[in-house]
Amino acid sequence: MQSIVSLDPMADLNLEKDVSGVLRSFSDSPPTHYTVEIQFFPLLTEKYSENGYESKEFEAGGYKWKLVFHPNGNKKKNVKDHISLYLVIAGADSLDSSWEVYADFRLFLLDQNEGNYLVFEDALTKKKCFHGAMRSAGFDKLIPLEDFTDVSNGFLVDDTCVFGAEVFVCKERRRRKGECLARMKIASVCIHVWKVEKFSSLGAKFCYSEPFTAGDHNWKIKLYPDGCGEGKGSHLSLFLELASPITLPPGSELFVEYRFRILDQIRHQHHEPSSGKAWFRDGTSLGSRRFIGQESFRLVENGFLKNDACMVEAEVTVHGISKVL
Template sequence: MKTGILLQEILKYKRDFPPADYSLKVDSYTLLSESKTEKYDTNVFEVGGYKWRLSFYPNGDKKNNGSGYISLYLVIAETDTYAPGWKVNVNFKFFVYDQMEDKYLTLQDANGAVRRFHAMKKEWGIAQLLPLETFKDPAFGYLVNDSCVFGVEVFVINYTGHWESISLVKKPNNGTFTWKIENFSNLDKPDYWSEVFNVEGINWKLNVSANGDSKAKDKSFSFYLALDNWGSHPMKKAVYAEYNLRVFNQLDDDQHVEKKASNWFKYEIGWDFRNFMSLRDLRDASKGFIVKDTLIVEVVFLVISVADVSSVRKSPFPLKNNPFIKRPSTPST
């Protein structure tokens, strides 16, 4: 069954580079058009794992309103070994070489339509590709010295089954982690890491610099949130989080020092506060932040991104609404 694309559905423009997949050069066009040959079928070529050929009508496909035009079709070939019910979804472009301008007239579906090839419909094309009057006029450059060139590009849409989803989770489960740092006055290293904790399948850790980091040394208490062992995470995806970092006031619940932040986390780089609070206030025993040489800090996740990358076996689309459910079948071998 042959199906043609209507003229009003065709987008035309010219480009400099030739067709990527297959070209047909016709020498002695006049002899071909005057012969008893209704059409010329090219040799088979392969694109996207399937076999194709062009079907060229030098005087138009008269059976499909192509009289007075050049007609050109893309035909799927050698389908005998394909599995029953096979379908191949394709977006394609046709080309006619303008030899005067050294450009290629490109013709394609104006709305980017995907054409489906199957056992009952093995051809798609344009019955009214070019008016013969235009095609034969030397001023247009399509037929020069009785020679012309046509071409095609075929994009086969193969559903791989790979997909990704992302969602933002508000107030995630187990989204609070509290770290009690004992013997605080004895901390003499540049920084310290908490134990690893997990929120929504992602490992995190806290980092503190008891005397401030290199740019806040002896001035401010530095407090960071970071991913743990990000390089081993199978998806290597950045993670978004909104969160509160808190230093507890152990004498007055209304006097905790708390700062809110939001960041995209990637690698094991800590965010956020180099100058979380002054060391003077932190170490002032009367203020209640350090009691019995113990400092208590905490992170509370407010929002966290959760991403999933998988295959068709766990498709995010309901079967009845899955846009890919009628995917091309793989030819049997």
């Protein structure tokens, strides 16, 4: 158990909360989880002046951590004339991106003259939240270099210093999930005409139209000449699908209005047997298993099949998108 002792021996270090937000105290107990002893501090300042020194990994609270030490201050944050020290959660890439880890941690610096430790804590919040966007926490200005290198303070003796850390995981939780339904500022409408030639040679298998674009996404028409499902053998089946490459973000859905038409090539009129509105996601199809009956489709006077070709039209309107947060 950590015990707090008198602050008088080093009152000149200004142990009260300062502008850097660091709360300092003394403890006669060593850090619970990890210590780093550096026996060649001057060499460290030369080699790790830019990126800092990373310790080996250590485990605390079921997670792996490491310390990152900047002997001349964190240059990336324009810190000068101070020691910078941080606690970093290690192996974060292997963690589920939706998890957050709340930890209460303290960093330690050994006073080799007195045999106790100067303890550093965040003066503003005891619990820090580590997650994908914030994998480290600590102190840009842990202690001024002038105080650190002053032999009378006992932090650096014979080029040797000792840092440490203790980390207590308070809780972990899965970050809330959510979604955002966004309406297109201008609904995107596309009419694509597909001339299906050599219809009699298509057989019973399905075929695709060439890709076309609607609402910044790639689409294609899927035709079953002999039908599918409950339309098998009696109808043509027609569907709308996303085409490769898939441009829909993972977990997202599009609110789509669609209309399928087939052209009467004798009177140049459209027959519209299928339409609808639906949420569309990757891997699904919109359309009809009974787009048009085989008997009506093949009747010469209807004009749908002429010279062994038919004209299929898809009108696609993208009204909005649902995105995962």
